[in-house]
Amino acid sequence: MRTSKRTQILEAAARVVEREGVKSVTFDSVAAEAGLTKGGLLYHFTSREDLVQAIHQHLADQWEAQMTAAAGRPAREASPTERLTAYTRVTTHSATRAELLFMLEGSTTPEHAAPWGAVMERWAPPSPTTDAGDPVALDRFIARLAADGLWLYESLTAERLTPELRRALAERITSALDHEDK
Known part of the structure; x- marks a missing residue:
């Protein structure tokens, strides 16, 4: 079963936190880790707070x-x-x-x-x-x-x-x- 883009983004965000801490979770850092554009990330999460809550x-x-x-x-x-x-x-x-x-x-x-x-x-x-x-x-x-x-x-x-x-x-x-x- 293929992992959804949303799940891929959340797993990428967790990797960012593993390396750099919670404050490092930005659209740019997570998009880069997930191999997506910032726009691709914004499609799934409308704000940083939405991303952090997810x-x-x-x-x-x-x-x-x-x-x-x-x-x-x-x-x-x-x-x-x-x-x-x-x-x-x-x-x-x-x-x-x-x-x-x-x-x-x-x-x-x-x-x-x-x-x-x-x-x-x-x-x-x-x-x-x-x-x-x-x-x-x-x-x-x-x-x-x-x-x-x-x-x-x-x-x-x-x-x-x-x-x-x-x-x-x-x-x-x-x-x-x-x-x-x-």
Whole structure:
């Protein structure tokens, strides 16, 4: 299946961010990376903000697709434990620089945070703020924090974990989830 021009543009923009950061996303830099004219880019995105918002959505969609593949089903069809297990397996892999920069940048703007938040809402257990006395909710949230911590550790340090160690850590994190799904 051929990749759409829009997808090619979004992937080119992610490569620009990998090399040069979010501020480097301009129509000129992305058009050059995608092998298009600036006019060709403007056909798909009417403003830089439209392009940046589409990049957030594209990266969040890719992340969700990885979790859907890991779970073997969409979030709406998976149990809470299956969702968290998929989240843990995917999240224990280090992020790309583009993902990190966009997640950080997105956290300061509600519109940019929305695609990431929607994925988190479907796959990750919420903070147990309503009932801190629920041990199942606490265990699930601790597993989420452990997976997030591993993701940040490897994403922000020079150390690269072996695939075997990463898999063992993901399994160890999810082994705490032996509770019945509610």
